[in-house]
Amino acid sequence: MHLHPEILNFASSLLTAGDMSMSTGPGRAFVARALGVPSFGLMLCGVLAELGWGGWKLVGLPALLKATPSLLQAEPTLTLRLLASLQHSGKLGEVDIVWKRSVDSWIQTHLSSWEISDESVDDLYDIMSLSIFVDSLAPLLVPIIERALNTLTPEANWQASHANAAWVAGTCMQALSRCKSASWETQVDLSAWTTKIVEHWSWSDKVLMGLVALLETW
Numbered sequence: 001m002h003l004h005p006e007i008l009n010f011a012s013s014l015l016t017a018g019d020m021s022m023s024t025g026p027g028r029a030f031v032a033r034a035l036g037v038p039s040f041g042l043m044l045c046g047v048l049a050e051l052g053w054g055g056w057k058l059v060g061l062p063a064l065l066k067a068t069p070s071l072l073q074a075e076p077t078l079t080l081r082l083l084a085s086l087q088h089s090g091k092l093g094e095v096d097i098v099w100k101r102s103v104d105s106w107i108q109t110h111l112s113s114w115e116i117s118d119e120s121v122d123d124l125y126d127i128m129s130l131s132i133f134v135d136s137l138a139p140l141l142v143p144i145i146e147r148a149l150n151t152l153t154p155e156a157n158w159q160a161s162h163a164n165a166a167w168v169a170g171t172c173m174q175a176l177s178r179c180k181s182a183s184w185e186t187q188v189d190l191s192a193w194t195t196k197i198v199e200h201w202s203w204s205d206k207v208l209m210g211l212v213a214l215l216e217t218w
Contacts, residue, residue: 084129121163173210
């Protein structure tokens with residue numbers, strides 16, 4: 001179903017112009033129905049949050065959080081992008097244990113079979129913003145880092161695409177450094193990683209910064 005930008009503009013203008021009774025009555029019903037069309041509902045929630053809609057905390061956010069599991073299945077990239085943006089801007093607020101578990105489960109499943117591509121790197125960027133909701137992140141990051149570090153022609157790979165192994169390795173090492181070292185130190189041969197990075201990745205600031213972050217926690 002194609003939904004024109006005019007509909008999005010009209011709906012967001014109508015909701016933001018209304019009073020609280022509008023937000024908690026027809027507004028609540030409209031947002032819930034909008035999220036039934038995931039791409040439109042996600043765009044609407046993004047606009048309402050950005051505009052500082054008065055009904056965001058009471059109406060918009062609860063509807064988004066309730067719909068998150070189905071949204072992640074239907075529109076994973078758009079959902080991750082919105083949730084990461086809300087987390088960055090402090091508009092995600094307090095989340096309950098049920099929501100946290102659903103996001104945790106989705107991310108763990110997603111990362112356990114993660115392979116590098118343009119789209120998956122964009123998703124990984126947003127997943128890292130939501131990593132505080134993942135209980136056991138380190139065991140998922142280690143194999144991703146190792147596959148990235150085993151790239152045969154790393155500099156050519158870096159020059160070819162923004163979805164490159166250097167960005168992946170550096171970003172994931174930074175994230176790993178924020179995990180408790182006890183959760184990954186038995187999985188990682190940090191001396192071997194250091195040797196490989198010095199020999200093959202010394203040209204990459206991103207990878208070197210990730211290594212330094214890990215060494216500082218060792």
